[in-house]
Amino acid sequence: MLMEHTFATYEMSDATVPEDATVEDAVLVRPLLKNTQLETRPLTVVYDANHDGWDPRAFHQGVDAKGATVILARDKGTGKVVGGYNPKGFCSFGGARPSVAAFLFYEMEGTPPTFQKLRKLKDGKLSCARDDANFGISFGLTDFVIGLQAGEERRATSHLGEYFECGPENLVSLFGKETSVELSDLKVLVGSYEDGEDIPYSGEVLDSFQFTNNGLQESIFFN
Template identity: 45%
Template sequence: MEAVAAPVPGDERDPTIVALRPLLARTQLESRPLRCAYDAEADGWSPAAFHAKVDGLGAAVVVAVSSGGAVLGGYNPEGWIGLGEDRASNGAFLFTWPDGNTKLRAQKLGKVGGPNLAVIDNPGSGPQFGADGLAIPLKPRGQERIAKSKLGTYYSRLPDGGRSLFAAREDSKRTELESLKVYVADAKGVEWRLEGITWKSTVVE
């Protein structure tokens, strides 16, 4: 049976964190208090607003609610730094509650095809997992809430073979989001240093 992370004191203050916590077993965030770093409704539905709030904060969880009621998102173990680099990781994953019932266990979908393109860190775009696993560009103007999801190439398909994180009746190429948030460790941030050609991070308490 898949490992489940235990609750952390303070989780109960945010129902979204309560729902997300079990998914974080064996991740950097498993036992760390979380906070909401970005809320599109409050901070703005734009790439600039997104990166202003999440860049440099380390590992993060994206969670969105679609207009059809699905609750979905992804875990980015590398975080964003907004330098236009693709982030490689076997530890990234996507998840969904297609019917929105977060009291049940989420469907968790791991990275496939190797670590490359786990997350695309584009300063001119919102969160993107793989080339097409989950893409929320936050643009163009007037379509900031549109997301798309195609599973099977970079992230596993659903257990029933489904190829989208959205509710069954939603369009995998064009689904509108009701909300979008990003959660990170409740710490000061992350210090980045360049080791050779690779950026390494350390959480600052």
Template identity: 40%
Template sequence: MVSFFFPKALSDPTPMGLKRINFDELPDQYCEMETLAPLLPGDERSPDLSAIRPLLARTQLERRSLKLVFDADLDGWSPAAFHAKVDGLGAAVVLARTAGGAVLGGYNPEGWIGLGEDRASNGAFLFSWPDGNTKQRAFKIAKVGGPNLAVIDNPSSGPQFGADGLAIPLKPRGQERLAKCKLGSYYARLPDGSRTLFSSGDDPKKAELVSLKVYTADAKGVEWRLEGITWKSVVVEN
């Protein structure tokens, strides 16, 4: 109907003087499910980066070198250790392994700042290799139900995606390595309808982690600037 009444509207790149939105030029506007990002030089030397780089298509980290900023085995299995290493560094990838053999995690486009805010994003996603074989294509799990509660940035907790999508509270007294997962409310289920990222060897609702890492852009961090009435983050290069 638009093309009938306004034959030039769809072919005009700037209808009525307004430039059309090019989602290929705007990262993190949605979760890209089909396209895989190519490896960057040096990624092939790291099994972790070789696994997660393809998942970062059309994200702000797609073409950026990544660095390991948090390793729970080295830095500590606690919320304080986690936030001390990741807060203020911008977009990040969480990568974990379970005792049952699953490799899983999530992408947080907003990063953490540890001020107790809920971070909204349509570009956040979870991922999993339930059998641990990262040579195969991962299950990529998109945010559903709108952008709200994509990530819960709680200073007294570790990474949490949605209210129940993937939560790693890093609670003390023997629960430091416990992760919980329930897909379907804030993040989509797996293609077969499964509601867990974990392996068949794990409890479907909770699993013990044997490793937990976070990768961010290889930069100094993020600087927050006030533009009008909106605070925007800008990556500060090394």
């Protein structure tokens, strides 16, 4: 079992997984998973906002304790896909789930779709900034956020450069010049595991960060 402890690679995987043919969007994201714990593992969709609901409760019911996650979001205005990879997944424990191997990605111009990865900057802190049962997705504090909050359920924001790099195009946002967009789709894919098989990071992680009145406080947890 590959456990990621280094920065994500920009290389794309050429792995072929037969099960991808029956899982929506699995073929699309497979090349992104080079050197990750999901590179050759069959994938499954555990959350589809248009089917399950655009709210944190539905999101966490689908994704919690399922291990590493691939987030796929589509900008309603441009139709372009953006997303992120969270190696530590979600569990609704309230703190951040750090990983140096986390990355964001965005769709570049051209057919068929190709993606550019954006790696973590400096260290793994705040790769998943809010693992909160009442909140959706947050890579860094501002780099890629889909809060799923009432009245702004489909709103996604992105301000790159604090915890994730801006990439070769020196982007301000995953969405190009726009820092706030409305989404038409939001899905989460995770690895498919057999009954009784260990799912990495399905519980508390070895290191985490809690929000306090004085800012961030590091905490130590165990699986």
